[in-house]
Amino acid sequence: MFRDLLLRDLRGRFVGSRSGWLWVVLTPLLLLAVYGFVFGVIFRARVPAGLDLPFVAWLAIAMWPWLAFQDAILRAAASMPEHANLISKVPLARDQLALSAATAAFVLQVAGFVAVLVALPLFGVAIAPQGLAAALLTLAVLFALAAGLGFFAAALRVFYRDLDQLLPTLLMFAFFLTPILYAPEMLPDHLQSLWMFNPVAGLMNDLRAALLHGQVLPGAHTLWMVPVSALVFLVGRAFFRRLAPYFEDYL
Template identity: 45%
Template sequence: MSPTLSPRTARIASVFGLALQLARRDLRNRYLGSFSGGAWALVQPLVQLAVYSFVFGYIFRQRLPGADAPGYVPFLVVVLWPWTAFAEAVSRATTAIQDNASLIGKVALPRSALVLAPVLAAFAVHGVGYLGLLLVLLVVGAGIAPAGLAAMLPALALLFLFALGLALLLSALQVFVRDIAPALPQLLMLWMFLSPVFYGRNVMPEAARPWFDLNPMTGFAEYLRFMLLGMPAPGWPALACSFAGVALAVLAGGFAFRRLQRHFEDFL
């Protein structure tokens, strides 16, 4: 006798199942007709890794200060790909409701699945590439700690929830305020340069470092570099702000989406 799911659990399972189907369709359409097919998800980051290695390793010869610091390429890779997954997920999901306006008007479906699908697709594509890059760096002896590969998973799960919370909030607001989507790429780029993606807190002025912790991305970046590269662990203020950012995004996104979705059809 199979166990009976509660209505809430059944609803969540239904949303996730539909989002998974939509994400698979998105990925299939994205790589349909390409010569390499889905293998491009792994080939592309390897090509990018080769470019970064050439530019920073041979042209700029940039290294982090300190004798025990890793090279700049693994320093960059460990954070850049999670950030790319996050930024692409938020960017693509922000217009998910608007892009599926005709579907919403004709078919009764959980609208949150339309937002969840591009978030799943972005993290799936970049997750495969990220894992491939880390394995390559591990094989070539670039300082990746094998034990850190499992320890990084909670951070990536929280980053996924962070992206989903923001995506729910922004996709709901985008229906009523159409200026969000055009402005979002510039805002995400500004956020990236204000986050420790291309640099660490050691290059920040001493007086600015406490403010650096208020950026939720600081805790994620420093945790990943701590686990994978053995760099200094993030402080409790940075971790607390990261957890608070995720919780606020999920709560605000879920609340706004539930309250506004009843008015979607009137404005689409």
């Protein structure tokens, strides 16, 4: 059932589009060109001291994983209202609806991320192949965290519709608290330690270390986040299942 729901979600993102799956590749490449022009030409942004690579490449390594993380949570949160008719008529494991929505969103963004990595040599940046295994583990940890938070968001959205407006704002705030557009060293001294409490920030640093510097072994933050993300996933799913029997009364 999960496979069928996942395929349905993947196909549903391109219903009515003539180009269909081509946009999975084209959209990230167009965004990469925009970021390269805006940050590299207009704002003349620079990478952290000591790194010899274009800012757009440094930005891209963290930007698309964040988009995957964000999109997975938002799509999971919207999954219950989108399947309200199915929930009211068919007895099924409702957590599969939220998980398939989060997985489809994450997979599509990661597919775009792959297109970006392939295009980075055009900016003079070669991805270190020896770091791919470590990067895959980091992405898996990021997905588990996103899916777990998505379970919480999906369950709460049924009872609190204001979450539709609140959640994107919270995620935008979290985006600017994560060193994606800037290096942690750019923060004022009294805020330097705060970014370390952001669980996603360390994962982004580990991705950059793996793909840009060829770090073979997973980063310390990724290893620490393996049990944390697993716990968030399990607790989020248990929370969702605890509230799922009451969904029909509110949808």
